[in-house]
Amino acid sequence: MAETQAAAKKNAAKKPNIFKRMGRKIKEIFSELKKVTWPTFGTTLKQLGVVIAVVLVFLVLITGVDSLLGWLVSLVTA
DSSP, X not given: OHHHHHHHHHHHHSOOOHHHHHHHHHHHHHHHHHHOOOOOHHHHHHHHXXXXXXXXXXXXXXXXXXXXXXXXXXXXXX
């Protein structure tokens, strides 16, 4: 009886093969993706507009600072 219990513990501790684990993980991923509340197309466009506006503002700021520093360096080295 002790031998059968030891064999049962050995089998319980053994992992399923890689394909079964991958299949289970993929099923879990798809079940979680079904629970996601996806944004509407309009919401996505509004958020895209905000992102583009912020990027453009930082582009102007960084370009201005770069030009100012370049001008100051040219004054110092001239």
